[in-house]
């Protein structure tokens with residue numbers, strides 16, 4: 112293949128996706144996963160940070176709410192010592208400011224119920240959706256208006272190949288979901304790009320799951336045409352880019368490199384396909400095994416940390432099917448895929464962070480032909496930004 116026109120390292124290339132480079136704290140006004148449902152018990156609260164927004168999640172009378180995690184009185188985090196004294200409220204543990212969960216208004220102060228501030232102030236609230244065991248929060252500008260549907264910020268159920276066996280969508284009924292999430296060093300974009308990157312397969316070369324299954328993983332996957340990465344831009348819906356590994360006319364696996372005497376290991380072919388969606392969600396179809404799907408969210412915490420979400424879903428309706436999935440998840444997928452295979456990705460992202468932080472990596476990188484889909488992703492993400500998170504700290508730009 113001849114050099115892809117996107118390749119290079121000039122400022123001109125960077126300008127083609129300038130809004131993406133600007134999004135160091137992440138894209139605002141999107142739905143992001145905040146907690147697994149199983150992590151939030153009724154009658155308590157938990158704090159998360161998304162794009163610099165400190166948010167307290169509270170479940171009350173079976174409904175889940177999200178409010179600002181900063182008390183208006185002296186600024187402590189409500190979630191530092193959750194105090195839930197009555198249904199429909201959350202109380203600051205320090206001096207007793209108590210807020211209504213529906214609208215965030217200051218409803219009382221525990222030790223001064225006649226205070227003149229009551230009813231005149233409050234904390235902001237955030238829209239919440241809870242589906243299939245994941246709590247999502249819409250995070251961004253307070254006056255954004257009605258949020259778009261959650262589905263617009265999740266990978267689309269794409270079935271653009273007649274031989275495809277579609278994997279479950281996160282909002283489908285009759286599916287089972289398990290997963291983990293963890294705070295990692297690294298800008299969210301470096302994590303997202305690593306997931307999509309066709310050139311990063313080398314980091315997985317010696318992973319246990321591949322050896323155990325004798326699974327054939329090439330050294331790389333090279334595009335045969337400039338259009339190998341499919342752009343999916345649904346009006347008022349999901350926007351992403353897809354590596355069409357299912358199309359042998361578009362991609363060619365690299366199985367050996369005689370110059371370094373290296374050959375791809377494994378003999379069992381395995382079909383999977385990767386795609387990356389705004390605001391930063393990876394879908395790996397038929398991974399870690401056929402008829403399962405791995406979703407990864409790269410949720411910006413600040414400009415140097417992200418919450419790495421790894422979710423595996425499959426269809427399971429009967430108790431027996433669910434029990435079988437849980438057995439495989441606990442004894443195979445969690446240790447060998449999420450904590451085994453993907454720890455190689457974690458290592459790579461954390462190693463990349465220094466260059467992009469200290470050496471202006473966005474303007475000082477030498478991209479090559481195999482970075483075609485990363486460029487396509489950057490352009491797609493830059494095309495229709497709903498907004499940008501900004502540093503909430505006074506001592507930073």
Ligand code: FES
Pocket residue numbers: 182183184185186187203204205206207208
């Ligand atoms: Fe919250 Fe005083 S800091 S009530």
